[in-house]
Amino acid sequence: MKLKVLLILMLAAVTFTSYAQDGGIRGKVVSRNGRVVLSNVQVKIESLGLTAMTDKDGNFIFENLPAGSYTVLFSTPDFEDLNLMVRVGDKHVQDLKSVIIVPSGQSAVLDDAVFAEFDSDSSSSDTQALPSSLSSSKDLFNNIASYRFSEMRFNVRGYDSQYSDIYLNGIRFNDAMTGYGPWSLWSGLNDATRNQENYTGLEASDFGIGGIGGMTNVNARASQMRKGFRVSVSNGNQMYRFRAMVSYGSGQLDNGWSYAFSVGTRQGGNGYVDGVYYNSYSYFASAEKLFGQNHRLALTLLASPSERGAQQASTDEAYALFGNNYYNPNVGYQAGKLRNSRVRNTHEPIVMLNYTWDMSENTRLNAATSLRFGRNGYSALTWNAGADPRGDYYRYMPNSDKTQIVPGITTDETIYFYAMDGAIAKGVWD
Template sequence: MLKKLVLTLSLVSILFLNLLSQSKIKGYVFDAETDKPLPGTNVYIENLKLGSATDQNGYFEINNVPAGKINVVASFVGYEKQKKQIDLSPGEEINLNFYLKPTALPSQTIVVTALIASERESPVVFSNLDKQQIKDFYTTQDVPILLSELPSVLSYSWSGNGIGYNYLNIRGFDQRRISVLVNGIPQNDPEDHGVYWLDMPDLLASSNAVQIQRGAGSAFYGPPAIGGSVNIITSNFSLEPKISLFTGYGSYNTKKHSIAINSGLIANRYSLYSRLSYIATDGYREKSWAKFPSYFFSAIRYDDNMTTQINLYGGPFEDHLVYRGIPKEWVKDKTKRRANLNYMDVTTRDDEIENFSQPHYELLHEWRFGENLTLNNTLFYIRGVGFWDMDASWGDTVYFRLSKPYAEKFNFAIPSENPGEAIARYFIDLNQYGWLPRLTLKHQNGELTIGAEFRIHRGFHWGKIVWAQNLPKGLPSDYRFYEYKGAKDIISFYIHEFWRLKQNLRLMASLQFVYNRYRVYDEKEFYDYDTGKWVSNEFSVPYYFLNPKIGISYDLTQNINIFGSFSITNREPSRRDLYDASDGHWYPWGKRPNFEVKPDGTFDFTKPLVKPERLFDLELGAGYFSDDYKFTANFYYMDFRNELVKSGQLNIFGDPIIGNAERTRHLGVELTAEIKNLLINGLEFTGNATISRNRIVKHGEYVWKNPYTGESYSTPQRISLDGKKIAGFPDYIGSARVSYRNYGFLISLLGKYVGEFYTDNFNLVPSNNVARKDRKVDAYTVFDLTIAYRFEKILGLKNIELKLQVNNLFNALYAGSGVGDDFYPGAERNYFVSIGFDL
């Protein structure tokens, strides 16, 4: 009995002493900016399986904490993690209060690695458009229009008012040589390298930031960047649930309605975002209407060591075709400049329409193995399907494959006359799959990134007659006058190192290996009149490139940074440059495959005539940075071999025809300035200017007729273009914005200047050619005004914003761009008024 009593007392004593040695930690977690409690915050002891979540009042309590030195951590999605070290005595109870600072949600940083440059760190020339700027100045205009105020950026619109087909140039390079990415995913069409912004309507409404990097080698995914890269980051998650509504109306019957729903943070782990929009316009030019319904859905899951995000966006649109430019003499004529005609057209048909849809499916995943090692994987699928109906009244029986050989082969009547007035349908069905893995290792003095790109593209193309005045009897309703499949396989690997040699000295080096392979196959047979045989083209053309880049950044003082970089970039021509199978190769004046011709008259598909372009790019820059001032200057020297330049001609679809120039050179100076609180609080100034020289060093074109003298030749003669200005490249471009903000009020005036540039490489103006052709886009200046006022809360609504935009304030009559004899006019003065608010 005594033994049992002693044992019991011993156990009780041990338990009592153990309880005395256990300690307690309790307290609250607040938002550092609002002092509001943060329910659901994870508070835990580092390296121990002890923790708790805060209640609705932000209160937490952790019991049975062992004595000693420990780290207490408070973590909440969307806030900076906070850590406190304490020394607990046995049985002690400690009160701790945490004040967490809000930060970007993890979803907004998934793609922020080697793709995104940072100020005073990366030896890269770049400009940012942040979320607030997008909110302030975006309403309905497509991405190129909003980006046009950034340094060295030029945009223009086929419809004139910035909705529909819009185009972006950086340093004069068109968007086929700009790498465009959304969340790090390439958007350039693999076959023709084009970027079709109207396939992503209202994308900026769901975007968090845009970064433009200028110069070569500025992107590791997609086609190698020549003029630069554009990376759009979409993310509109919020910590609090809300419903956002927007509606607006403006000139040319332009309207926009949208609703966005944000779930807020669910169970401290999930968030959902969705948007539905509708943008429609009659267009500035005649018969340039467009209708753009669009959707964007995004879901995200946050875990302790990983983030997973799914995006789905797109919109099935329809529009009237507006691909023709107007004659130069109509640009200043108010009665003619709105015409949807070029110098050869008499009228524009109502049935030239387009229908297309391109949904994007994205899976973004980030896995953090610790503080120093992160694995990112991006999977995506892009499906594009649709058609455009074009006036093809110029086509004869040979173009439409209705002539005798086809009639006999496909068993329909031999036509006795040409189709006459006709509408042709051009159809495409595109499928693109991709995987973009990336491993990032943070080491003692920097960061190493290793990544890869695997993409597969398959395209199906065909054309048929929708309607014609004269069609042969027995012609099948689904008869296709061309049909083929195009493919591209893309594999690339890269390694990128960012190394801090010293606190004020940083080195960047990267190397990219690229493999591309074009294929054309399953082309419908056509009759070769020269050989009398039925033939079809099929080929496979591979390209292998190695693209290195090195750069250095150095802080001279706390406010002054200098940098320099050198890169070599190679880029393949587009598949259309090799062979545009839909442009009528079988037609006597059609575009032949760009390959060497064998002695027997067939093509040697192992020897393409159009070559990859090769660029040597040197960038040198400096900047002064402070809280209220920022000034930068950058010099670039871009030396090309085989640059792909415009010939001054368009194909049947309105796209420029290009070819290699043996050697060209671009050099320039880019200046930027940002001043906050200029003279008075709330007054801001931003501006930039580019002065450049873009010249052909060695190049010539073969012509049958001398454009300067009018002399005709019996055989094509080469005319030297050495020293000529390169078509499409203005030597001067700049913009300036002055804004005033105060108590929710914003007024901002933007001025943009674009210097003159030529529409062909002959540099034709009335004084130097016998035909008196004027192929020069005149310099122009336009001003845009934005006035907005925000109410925090009124009548139960939150964040109400009223906005008025007046574009081309002083009603300038100008052409934004041109190719050959086709000029694309910008809209006259126009407005858009809108209201947006949250529920």
């Protein structure tokens, strides 16, 4: 009899224990924007070493969890990470219903063409370099400073953009000579480079210790690009008139591969300043392979070839003669066609190889190498052993006591001119 009672008590204890471990967590992950369900979101309970991915309907579930409190981490590219504290009871699956995650801050689209008007011959003042504060973040002051004041008039904490470190896939890409960030190298690749990590000031991160002006790491790998096919076409009235982009991200496939590509173009004709135009193309391709659960290898190629006409500052006298304060002395006529003598032409492809090894839960090894090559330069007039052909050259101005008249032109009025490659654009002095 005693043996029977003992067996009953042991069976009850085992049954109680199994019920105590029969808890769970389930839910659906959606975006804050439109409550769209999100697939392939990583849901992780780090304390138990458990990971799940949301299905095509955004659902996930953890079963047979011991009773207790757990921190559940939700993470996916293009969205802010979310940590939730969830309490699991006995014999109960905790239903979180809809878990809302917030899209991460997108970098402000300030393209190379926006700064063509401020072009300078000095590479040290190249205003294409945009500091990391030009992307939205959780910092209210940086948000207002970046979008309201504009970096053209405001430097965060008074520091120039050369003091902000810019990384691409964990490699620092600031110019070796000037220190400025090369944002124009991947301008136009919005879909491929929108996943960024931003740090303010001297703060340590997984990829380096930032400069006094902050730090930005652009994650441009196939696994970081949001899954799906996207096409966008836009028209505007600023420096470029037309933009089109086509992008695709495969997400991580069952065989461990991830693929992504993006191509785009931005085109702009002459605006209110003669000769200032903008023609740009961009391309991006990346492939990434997951080996086992701990090793990743990624190959990335990207570039943003562009051509743009630059504006040159002039004098009040030249503006008065031309009758327009938007006179551009870089511009002249050749064979009846308006041309700009000062054209910036760039094409600097970047090839990168990244390797990641998750050695343990708290240790990760990152190794990366990159190759950057191509061209980046301006065209300019030359006048070897000849007269200066620039239209606003001071000796051609009416107020100069050494005015030169162009030989071979018959007219009843005095001529000022701008010559380029033997062609002359004529104007009349009063």
